[in-house]
Amino acid sequence: MEVIKDLPEVFEEFAEQRKNSFLTVKELKDKGIPIVGAYCTYFPQEIAMAMGAATVGLCSTSDETIPVAERDLPKNLCPLIKSSYGFAITDKCPFFYFSDVVVGETTCDGKKKMYEYMAEFKDVFLMELPNSQREEGLKLWKSEIIRFKEYLENKFDVEITEDQIRDAIKVNNAGRRSLKRLYEVMKHDPAPIKGQDLFKVLYGSTFKFDRKAIPAEVDALVDKIEKEYAEGIMQEEKPRILVTGCPVGGATEKVIKAIEDNGGIVVTYENCTGAKSIDKLVDEDNPDVYDALARRYLNIGCSVMTPNPNRLELMGRLIDEYQVDGVVEVLLQACHTYSVESKGIRDFVNEKKGIPYISVETDYSQADIGQLNTRIAAFIEML
Amino acid sequence: MDYVGIDIGSTASKVVARGGKDLHFTLPTGWNSKETAMVIEDRLREAGVDVRSDATKTIATGYGRVAVDFADYVVTEITCHARGGIEFAGKDCAIIDVGGQDTKVILVRQGMVQDFLMNDKCSAGTGKFLEIMANRLGITLQELFDIASQGDVLPISSLCTVFAESEIISYIGEGRKREDIAAGVVDSVAAKVAQMSLRRELPEKIMLTGGLSESTYFAKILSDKIGRKVENTSHGRYAGALGAAILAEEKSKRRAKKNEH
Numbered sequence: 001m002e003v004i005k006d007l008p009e010v011f012e013e014f015a016e017q018r019k020n021s022f023l024t025v026k027e028l029k030d031k032g033i034p035i036v037g038a039y040c041t042y043f044p045q046e047i048a049m050a051m052g053a054a055t056v057g058l059c060s061t062s063d064e065t066i067p068v069a070e071r072d073l074p075k076n077l078c079p080l081i082k083s084s085y086g087f088a089i090t091d092k093c094p095f096f097y098f099s100d101v102v103v104g105e106t107t108c109d110g111k112k113k114m115y116e117y118m119a120e121f122k123d124v125f126l127m128e129l130p131n132s133q134r135e136e137g138l139k140l141w142k143s144e145i146i147r148f149k150e151y152l153e154n155k156f157d158v159e160i161t162e163d164q165i166r167d168a169i170k171v172n173n174a175g176r177r178s179l180k181r182l183y184e185v186m187k188h189d190p191a192p193i194k195g196q197d198l199f200k201v202l203y204g205s206t207f208k209f210d211r212k213a214i215p216a217e218v219d220a221l222v223d224k225i226e227k228e229y230a231e232g233i234m235q236e237e238k239p240r241i242l243v244t245g246c247p248v249g250g251a252t253e254k255v256i257k258a259i260e261d262n263g264g265i266v267v268t269y270e271n272c273t274g275a276k277s278i279d280k281l282v283d284e285d286n287p288d289v290y291d292a293l294a295r296r297y298l299n300i301g302c303s304v305m306t307p308n309p310n311r312l313e314l315m316g317r318l319i320d321e322y323q324v325d326g327v328v329e330v331l332l333q334a335c336h337t338y339s340v341e342s343k344g345i346r347d348f349v350n351e352k353k354g355i356p357y358i359s360v361e362t363d364y365s366q367a368d369i370g371q372l373n374t375r376i377a378a379f380i381e382m383l
Numbered sequence: 384m385d386y387v388g389i390d391i392g393s394t395a396s397k398v399v400a401r402g403g404k405d406l407h408f409t410l411p412t413g414w415n416s417k418e419t420a421m422v423i424e425d426r427l428r429e430a431g432v433d434v435r436s437d438a439t440k441t442i443a444t445g446y447g448r449v450a451v452d453f454a455d456y457v458v459t460e461i462t463c464h465a466r467g468g469i470e471f472a473g474k475d476c477a478i479i480d481v482g483g484q485d486t487k488v489i490l491v492r493q494g495m496v497q498d499f500l501m502n503d504k505c506s507a508g509t510g511k512f513l514e515i516m517a518n519r520l521g522i523t524l525q526e527l528f529d530i531a532s533q534g535d536v537l538p539i540s541s542l543c544t545v546f547a548e549s550e551i552i553s554y555i556g557e558g559r560k561r562e563d564i565a566a567g568v569v570d571s572v573a574a575k576v577a578q579m580s581l582r583r584e585l586p587e588k589i590m591l592t593g594g595l596s597e598s599t600y601f602a603k604i605l606s607d608k609i610g611r612k613v614e615n616t617s618h619g620r621y622a623g624a625l626g627a628a629i630l631a632e633e634k635s636k637r638r639a640k641k642n643e644h
Contacts, residue, residue, distance in 0.1 A: 356497075356498075361503075368503065371501070374459055374461070374501070375501060377459045378459040378460075378461030378499060381458060381462040381496070382495070382496045382497075
């Protein structure tokens, strides 16, 4: 497949993907295809895909429903949890509305307690995610994945075979390989495209229901970017930034914008819209599909794990491979695990990697854009 | 060549010129930063510095930095305060800048900004807090410091400026001494600034800049709270503008060198 459209147009299409999929989700529903909604990168999509269900991310990214959520949840809670709950309870999110089941995991304390309330008005399947990545944790996570499979089999009266799961693994791995190829274009120095545009594709692609279509589309985009780069179309040379921390999207894209409005360029995303959820593949050669899935997902380096060495491993690799000049960590207000872990990240970035680090705490409002700009501009002036 | 640094803060605007002419002045920012920038342009022209000329390089900084349309560069107040602070305190220091609407702690190592902290979303621990309380007590900022030094601290427990103001109103209602209330106000700001400063490991040399740096009394209270000497200087309010002027010189020389190659 060849991209004939101009790059900006392609980027905008990806940016619109979430909205466009609102219609697709209804069409799927009308065709009788089950919809499985999820909130987290730990969600083993392949199990739901194996039975022909469509999966969709439900994390909300706007402050629109936070006041309603605060009727039930404390004010001083992470905006992602409040907003997601708010969209759920007000039925304002079409993805949530059309989901036959919503899968949650015992990730952070705020989320797992919120799911208790959500279960009062929606089918919620809660998977018990271990706190650590030891062998015992792996055993538990594997049994949870099997329990989830059995739940789906009962609920939808289907059988999910290992061959179907294996096929789903192959489909998702192919998507991951292509998305990885895409973000790897940023290894070029100067970078070929803006970090904001890369983000549109990474984020938008998570709302594509047709997973099989991702590789061809993304590969064509990569080829086009590489071709233009070879012809000399590229960004100016700027301080190269790695973004890490809490999930980013929607309202919090203000941080990416602040970085790129103030003289920097985001060359890589370590958080769960970026490398964290794409970097590792599921082992296709492992004869035990459940073991393969459990290992792949449990090894995600999120701050809910203790200890959390995989985050440092990935971040260290990204800093080297993308010639990163500075690290910006996005902390959502009242996100305890990422906020506490930020000292460890700062020490790692400053001492082990010898580059500057800044953390910015923010929420889903637009009230702090002035301060964000000053802070991030000053940080980029340091580089 | 003239090098001009303009620091448009939320309360006061500070101007420093170096190179051809050496001068500095300050004026209230007022409600319109663009007009303030025009007044600054006129005053500089009267003093023989034409900011529109190619022989003048200007850096604007501070809250109103974008309003200075004749600036050659715009640089954040963090970088400018650090550069100016180095002139006062040397290449390895911490700079505590208590400004009109924000407070910054900047760590400088080998002449480079290494890290910084800023207050966000709250005016406690800033000059604005002092200004509001001084107004409530019917005195100027200078008088507030003067009488505070003669008072015993009355605790002000609220961190919110609006609630703290009501606490003060209660104290006034109870007929407490103005000196004691003033001492409480200064103590509360110093406590908030110290709290932020102590979130990082501080070097030996700590310098107070910004509008409050003229007050030796404030520097002393802050030193007590931080547990280390905080130095102050009568020209501390010019740190940002001075830094901007120096950066204007360094930047244009670097650029000229680059063009030679």
